[in-house]
Amino acid sequence: MTVHSSSGRTAPGRAGLRDFIGIGLGPFNLGLAALTAPIDDLDGLFLERKPNVDWHPGMLIEGTTMQVPFMADLATLADPTSEYSFLNYLKENGRIYPFYIRESFFQLRTEFQDYLRWAAAKLDNLAFEREVTEVTWEDGVYAVRSEGPGGERIDLAKRLVLGTGTPPWIPPACRELESDTVCHASSYLEHRERLRACKSITVVGSGQSAAEIYRDLLGGIDTGGYELNWVTRSPRFFPLEYTKLTLEMTSPEYVDYFHGLPAAKRDELNHAHKGLYKGINAELINDIYDVLYEKKFTMGTVPTRLFTNCTVEKATGCGSVRLGVRQHEQDRSFDLATEGLVLATGYSYRVPGFLDPVRDRLRFDATGRLEPRRDYSVDKAGAGEVFVQNAELATHGFTAPDLGMAAYRNSWIIRSMTGREVYPIEQRIGFQEFGSPS
Numbered sequence: 001m002t003v004h005s006s007s008g009r010t011a012p013g014r015a016g017l018r019d020f021i022g023i024g025l026g027p028f029n030l031g032l033a034a035l036t037a038p039i040d041d042l043d044g045l046f047l048e049r050k051p052n053v054d055w056h057p058g059m060l061i062e063g064t065t066m067q068v069p070f071m072a073d074l075a076t077l078a079d080p081t082s083e084y085s086f087l088n089y090l091k092e093n094g095r096i097y098p099f100y101i102r103e104s105f106f107q108l109r110t111e112f113q114d115y116l117r118w119a120a121a122k123l124d125n126l127a128f129e130r131e132v133t134e135v136t137w138e139d140g141v142y143a144v145r146s147e148g149p150g151g152e153r154i155d156l157a158k159r160l161v162l163g164t165g166t167p168p169w170i171p172p173a174c175r176e177l178e179s180d181t182v183c184h185a186s187s188y189l190e191h192r193e194r195l196r197a198c199k200s201i202t203v204v205g206s207g208q209s210a211a212e213i214y215r216d217l218l219g220g221i222d223t224g225g226y227e228l229n230w231v232t233r234s235p236r237f238f239p240l241e242y243t244k245l246t247l248e249m250t251s252p253e254y255v256d257y258f259h260g261l262p263a264a265k266r267d268e269l270n271h272a273h274k275g276l277y278k279g280i281n282a283e284l285i286n287d288i289y290d291v292l293y294e295k296k297f298t299m300g301t302v303p304t305r306l307f308t309n310c311t312v313e314k315a316t317g318c319g320s321v322r323l324g325v326r327q328h329e330q331d332r333s334f335d336l337a338t339e340g341l342v343l344a345t346g347y348s349y350r351v352p353g354f355l356d357p358v359r360d361r362l363r364f365d366a367t368g369r370l371e372p373r374r375d376y377s378v379d380k381a382g383a384g385e386v387f388v389q390n391a392e393l394a395t396h397g398f399t400a401p402d403l404g405m406a407a408y409r410n411s412w413i414i415r416s417m418t419g420r421e422v423y424p425i426e427q428r429i430g431f432q433e434f435g436s437p438s
Contacts, residue, residue, distance in 0.1 A: 014143075015045075020159040020417060021144050022046040023132050023352075025053055027403060028389035029163030030116060031074040032410045033123050034084035035423065042418055045155055047146055049131040053116045058187040059209055060110050061216050067208060067240065067281060068403045069105035074119055078407035078423040084122065089115045135160065136357045142385070145354075159417060162355075163389040166347035166401070171204070173324070174315045174343060182321065185209040185344035192216075196224050198339035202323065204312055205344025206232040208240070211280040213342050215288050221304065222295060228304040229336060231325060233311050237288075240279030248430035249276065250399050252408065257434040258397040259374050263365060266394060273398045278346070307336075315341075349391045362386060369394050375416045376409060384416040 022029040025048035036042050066072075075082035082088070086107070090096040099107075107115075120126055130146040137143070144155045168184040181198055183191040185205065195201050195217070203214045214230045221228055248254070258266060295302045307325065313333070314324030323336040351370060355362070363378050365371040372378050372392040379385035389409065392400045399405040411423040 015153065015155045017141060018045050018155065018157040019043045020045075020161055021142070021155055021157040022161040022163055023135075023144065023354075024048060024163035024165055024389075025050075025120070025126060025128075026163055026165050026389075027055060027074065027116060028406050028410070029161060030120060031406050032161060032163070032389075032413065033126060034074045034082060034119055035078055035407070035410050035414060037084070037123060037125075039414070039418065039422060042414070044125055044161075045157070046126045047130040047132055047144065047155070048126065048128050049148075051129050053113075053120045055113050055116055056109075056186065057113075058189050059185060059212065060113060060189065061212055062110075064109045064212055065104070065106040066109055066112055066403075067106070070099075070107050071105075072402075072404035072406070073115070075407060077404065078411045084119045086115055089118050093118070132352075132354050134354050134357060137361060142358070159385050159387070161387045161389065161413060162352070162391065164352050166349045166390060168343075169346050169348040170343060171312055171315075171345055173312050174341070177315055177317075177321060177341070179319055179321065179341075181319075181340040183342055185213060185342060186347075188213055188342060191342075195340040195342065196220060196226065198226055200227040200229070200338045201340035201342070202229040202231060202321075202336065202338040203342045203344060204231045205342075205346070206234040206237075207278045207344065207346065208280050208284070209346075210342075210344035211237070211284050211288065213344055215284065215291065218288065218291055218295070218304065221302065222299055226303070226340075229307065229338065230305075231307045231310050231312060231323075231336070233309070233328075235309050235329075237285055237306075237308070238275055238279050239282040239285055240277070241275050242282075245432060246276065248432055249434075250402055250404055251428075251430045252426050253428050253430055254434050255396050255399055255405075256374070259395055260435075263394070266397065270393060270397065277398045277401065349393070365394070371395060375412050377416060387413045387416070 019042050022032055022044060025046055029046055030053060033044065033046050036044050070086045071077060073086035074084050076085045087096065090099050130148040132144055132146045134145040135142055141156050141158055142160050144157065146153060168186045170184060181191065181194050201217055203210050210230065210232065217228055292302060309328045310325050311328065312323050313326050316322050320337065320339050321341050323338065324333060325336050326333045361380055363371040363380055370378050370388060370391050372388050372395050376387045376392060377384050378388055390400050411425045414422050415425065
């Protein structure tokens, strides 16, 4: 439908009023789409700027696996009978018995990407290639303006669910670098062949992505003829904490406990909790050592250096980059020259610019971060109008980016939107108590 404005200029078409609009289609909002699909009285629409679900395409390295078990899919932990479960994906694709025989809880990362696209193809309320440009508040509803094939349009909804993801974080020292051999880990595969053609490559970062990229490049160091460096701020290459009592912290009661703490204490804990979600799989650390040992035996000297306790403070050059690095414990600085540079420096949430017209309707803390309530809503009115996915690290803790808690969070959001508990929401699952006794 085309609407003509009084100025004579053609105005974008307006769709009918929805119960909610989800913006962004990563695993979290795609999970919400799967869980709301069977709910007849909840009408949602999901908008995504890309042409398909595209989950960390730059890190789909051959042989890499997920860090969470397959049950942390789009729906299982809320509804084990869902047709959108990973097990149903395997069954429909004739692979459930091979997966069973494989005896691993951790699916291939490429397999997870394929699963997400399989689920997306089964849903009929997803709109791809729709770039949201502006959200406004008009006549008591949210108007979401987007551009894409067919031009501009406006979709109306009573509520929003923001699932726009976390953009790559680039260290300030490296933001002015311009080279086709400098990249963030999020686009590693796109740059891999150009990097392998360099005489020297440096990986900067301390987590799983940095380790996977280093391992990938290390495998070809003898035939590639390059030098390979790994620089990390961490005091060691620490493993992801994965003991069972530690995993109890990914629980409803820990989220309750964390959310109830003062903001300063939450920030302190988030810094201390990096080993719970930013560490490296222990098996990968051991594999890297084994490959180093093997390469040393066959090559004599392995042209690689691993630097811990080090921060990149300066970066200059074009084509060939000179890094100014400081070693914390010694408080000494040194230079490191490299042709290729991979920044496995993580991601950081930013409030999307398209929300600027409605910022006055949203809750922010003293530092300018969104401040979600316990039910993941961020609208000032407290009416359950705007919800966030993976933007609540400061208020809900390290479970925010955890795929295993996604179905739980979506169950909360669905309860807030419908006024009833469509999917049972667990309140206590752990053996331990996180706070003092009542």
